[in-house]
Amino acid sequence: xxxxxxxxxxxxxxxxxxxxxxxxxxxxxxxxxxxxxxxxxxxxxxxxxxxxxxxxxxxxxxxxxxxxxxxxxxxxxxxxxxxxxxxxxxxxxxxxxxxxxxxxxxxxxxxxxxxxxxxxxxxxxxxxxxxxxxxxxxxxxxxxxxxxxxxxxxxxxxxxxxxxxxxxxxxxxxxxxxxxxxxxxxxxxxxxxxxxxxxxxxxxxxxxxxxxxxxxxxxxxxxxxxxxxxxxxxxxxxxxxxxxxxxxxxxxxxxxxxxxxxxxxxxxxxxxxxxxxxxxxxxxxxxxxxxxxxxxxxxxxxxxxxxxxxxxxxxxxxxxxxxxxxxxxxxxxxxxxxxxxxxxxxxxxxxxxxxxxxxxxxxxxxxxxxx
Amino acid sequence: xxxxxxxxxxxxxxxxxxxxxxxxxxxxxxxxxxxxxxxxxxxxxxxxxxxxxxxxxxxxxxxxxxxxxxxxxxxxxxxxxxxxxxxxxxxxxxxxxxxxxxxxxxxxxxxxxxxxxxxxxxxxxxxxxxxxxxxxxxxxxxxxxxxxxxxxxxxxxxxxxxxxxxxxxxxxxxxxxxxxxxxxxxxxxxxxxxxxxxxxxxxxxxxxxxxxxxxxxxxxxxxxxxxxxxxxxxxxxxxxxxxxxxxxxxxxxxxxxxxxxxxxxxxxxxxxxxxxxxxxxxxxxxxxxxxxxxxxxxxxxxxxxxxxxxxxxxxxxxxxxxxxxxxxxxxxxxxxxxxxxxxxxxxxxxxxxxxxxxxxxxxxxxxxxxx
Ligand SMILES: CC(C)[C@H](C(=O)O)[C@@H](O)C(=O)O
Ligand SMILES: CC(C)[C@H](C(=O)O)[C@@H](O)C(=O)O
Numbered sequence: 119x120x121x122x123x124x125x126x127x128x129x130x131x132x133x134x135x136x137x138x139x140x141x142x143x144x145x146x147x148x149x150x151x152x153x154x155x156x157x158x159x160x161x162x163x164x165x166x167x168x169x170x171x172x173x174x175x176x177x178x179x180x181x182x183x184x185x186x187x188x189x190x191x192x193x194x195x196x197x198x199x200x201x202x203x204x205x206x207x208x209x210x211x212x213x214x215x216x217x218x219x220x221x222x223x224x225x226x227x228x229x230x231x232x233x234x235x236x237x238x239x240x241x242x243x244x245x246x247x248x249x250x251x252x253x254x255x256x257x258x259x260x261x262x263x264x265x266x267x268x269x270x271x272x273x274x275x276x277x278x279x280x281x282x283x284x285x286x287x288x289x290x291x292x293x294x295x296x297x298x299x300x301x302x303x304x305x306x307x308x309x310x311x312x313x314x315x316x317x318x319x320x321x322x323x324x325x326x327x328x329x330x331x332x333x334x335x336x337x338x339x340x341x342x343x344x345x346x347x348x349x350x351x352x353x354x355x356x357x358x359x360x361x362x363x364x365x366x367x368x369x370x371x372x373x374x375x376x377x378x379x380x381x382x383x384x385x386x387x388x389x390x391x392x393x394x395x396x397x398x399x400x401x402x403x404x405x406x407x408x409x410x411x412x413x414x415x416x417x418x419x420x421x422x423x424x425x426x427x428x429x430x431x432x433x434x435x436x437x438x439x440x441x442x443x444x445x446x447x448x449x450x451x452x453x454x455x456x457x458x459x460x461x462x463x464x465x466x467x468x469x470x471x472x473x474x475x476x477x478x479x480x481x482x483x484x485x486x487x488x489x
Numbered sequence: 490x491x492x493x494x495x496x497x498x499x500x501x502x503x504x505x506x507x508x509x510x511x512x513x514x515x516x517x518x519x520x521x522x523x524x525x526x527x528x529x530x531x532x533x534x535x536x537x538x539x540x541x542x543x544x545x546x547x548x549x550x551x552x553x554x555x556x557x558x559x560x561x562x563x564x565x566x567x568x569x570x571x572x573x574x575x576x577x578x579x580x581x582x583x584x585x586x587x588x589x590x591x592x593x594x595x596x597x598x599x600x601x602x603x604x605x606x607x608x609x610x611x612x613x614x615x616x617x618x619x620x621x622x623x624x625x626x627x628x629x630x631x632x633x634x635x636x637x638x639x640x641x642x643x644x645x646x647x648x649x650x651x652x653x654x655x656x657x658x659x660x661x662x663x664x665x666x667x668x669x670x671x672x673x674x675x676x677x678x679x680x681x682x683x684x685x686x687x688x689x690x691x692x693x694x695x696x697x698x699x700x701x702x703x704x705x706x707x708x709x710x711x712x713x714x715x716x717x718x719x720x721x722x723x724x725x726x727x728x729x730x731x732x733x734x735x736x737x738x739x740x741x742x743x744x745x746x747x748x749x750x751x752x753x754x755x756x757x758x759x760x761x762x763x764x765x766x767x768x769x770x771x772x773x774x775x776x777x778x779x780x781x782x783x784x785x786x787x788x789x790x791x792x793x794x795x796x797x798x799x800x801x802x803x804x805x806x807x808x809x810x811x812x813x814x815x816x817x818x819x820x821x822x823x824x825x826x827x828x829x830x831x832x833x834x835x836x837x838x839x840x841x842x843x844x845x846x847x848x849x850x851x852x853x854x855x856x857x858x859x860x
Pocket of ligand 1: 201215216385416697
């Protein structure tokens with residue numbers, strides 16, 4: 119763990135889980151290990167940890183207690199790969215990433231979607247630089263579901279919970295990140311900024327149908343804004359119904375800066391945003407709590423390409439950089455982002471999802487050499 | 490009402506509701522009235538009916554009983570415009586279109602998304618011919634929401650209901666429409682068919698999180714398929730998690746034929762699909778029950794452009810054609826579809842959402858002349 123005296127150390131838990139998670143997490147580790155000492159002034163340690171659907175099939179548990187204990191007691195942060203979905207109902211199985219978010223209180227999922235030239239649904243290329251803040255602990259993800267039956271047959275009911283507490287934390291994250299992004303942009307010449315206006319937060323909801331739950335969400339997030347002079351004086355705020363949000367995101371993605379959404383809408387929106395930038399294999403995320411962070415590529419376990427050494431490691435590598443950023447190693451993170459950007463800009467070494475023929479290893483090695 | 494003897498008559502309820510609904514519904518009426526007698530062998534009657542947020546603000550009710558009674562007693566079908574969303578919580582207000590769907594038991598929302606050349610997120614132009622079947626009566630739209638508070642503050646809980654009964658009806662609609670589409674395609678030369686393979690139904694869900702509710706949904710829809718030899722022998726079936734669905738829809742929209750989804754996912758997916766074909770102003774829908782149908786453009790009330798005579802009337806006009814199709818006037822419907830296609834192909838007369846400068850009236854008049 120990090121200490122304030124002497125040589126610092128950084129212990130990272132690695133949870134590859136299923137499918138291509140087992141290829142992209144080792145790739146991310148390789149990049150972290152390739153960082154020169156002056157970029158990352160800390161001793162790196164890694165801890166291999168179990169979880170996943172395959173692990174569940176062998177051991178009857180998808181997120182073992184040992185993994186949680188190791189994360190809490192021994193790690194400064196973690197990287198999670200991806201998890202396979204059972205193709206039919208499996209008694210006792212529950213998604214380990216959803217469990218991890220909840221048990222480690224990783225209340226915001228931060229998903230930056232960036233591209234110099236994304237193709238929109240209108241066929242034009244536009245620069246996108248959007249940050250999605252997804253509430254990460256509640257909504258339909260509380261998994262409180264019940265079955266019943268009536269005269270018409272079986273039915274089931276799931277609960278969707280929205281709380282002031284969780285909405286406020288997500289809102290705080292959104293507005294503070296909006297200011298932080300703005301501060302970073304100010305360091306660039308105006309011509310190089312993708313976003314040239316005041317920072318903006320878009321609140322996503324569906325309160326025309328869910329007036330009580332999404333009503334509480336929107337009012338609480340607005341309350342965070344209205345109660346803070348710094349936010350009110352420096353950030354713009356707007357609202358967008360989730361259906362219109364998906365529509366607008368594809369018509370004019372350049373219209374969004376920070377987007378904050380309840381859990382399920384955030385899940386859908388971030389996959390949609392990934393389509394805009396060319397591949398899910400590019401989009402990283404960080405599951406963020408007050409005292410812990412888990413980097414996680416937005417893509418899934420992709421069983422169809424698993425084990426073939428063709429998975430795009432960039433989402434996982436960028437997720438590792440987000441982990442560094444959040445644990446206080448901003449310049450190490452920047453070194454990784456820059457190396458990745460260089461490889462993407464050169465456009466020579468790319469995996470099949472981007473139309474190339476390179477392997478996972480080739481992309482990873484190329485990034486390492488550029489560090 | 491229609492009778493089996495003598496001259497037939499068709500009575501259509503018109504519910505413009507809010508915003509541009511008041512411009513596009515009259516446009517749809519104008520097109521219906523312009524149909525030559527040999528295309529529509531029925532006497533047309535229209536009934537103007539009230540509903541909407543503005544009506545609520547004046548009268549305290551968004552969907553008056555009189556409107557429902559008139560629909561049930563006097564109409565063969567109806568056209569609904571669009572409804573404005575209150576910008577903050579309004580006591581006693583409930584969306585009239587959601588109420589209408591439920592009270593008239595319009596259990597499927599049928600949304601065809603068609604384009605000869607849609608721009609995908611990869612920047613290529615692809616032909617899209619997708620039919621979204623949205624379950625229309627339950628999911629989060631049952632609007633059972635409660636408030637509470639605990640040590641951390643206020644919270645709210647919404648119920649999401651999925652039943653075997655409603656899922657089965659949506660599934661039946663999806664598979665039977667898949668066969669119907671296939672039968673129509675067979676009449677075209679192979680080269681002219683957008684979809685050249687066996688018909689396919691994609692079942693959308695999120696059962697990796699909602700194993701009970703979406704588990705019941707997917708199993709019931711699969712059950713409809715497995716219990717019917719006609720479907721099993723002629724239709725392919727696949728599943729797609731809702732987040733991946735949005736992703737794939739933007740990467741390869743040509744991969745989808747019929748898509749069937751629970752209410753809220755269907756809402757989001759259909760707005761996303763509209764982005765692919767250029768404008769929400771092009772996408773129609775039909776709210777379909779066993780004995781009634783309400784045509785409804787997928788777009789909203791667009792308060793920013795309301796009253797300016799620039800709203801695209803095509804979604805409403807196509808919705809009117811869907812209404813005719815469902816009430817037994819297929820060739821009249823075809824005449825409208827063809828006239829609309831001609832105007833779009835010519836590309837001269839188009840409203841601002843499509844990059845043009847024409848008015849609502851000009852587009853409507855041009856379509857009428859082509860009938
Ligand atoms: C695997 C699944 C439970 C997960 C989610 O829905 O959160 C994934 O889609 C994601 O976005 O991280
Ligand atoms: C207005 C709103 C309640 C409605 C819905 O969510 O169903 C609309 O978005 C639609 O798609 O018809």
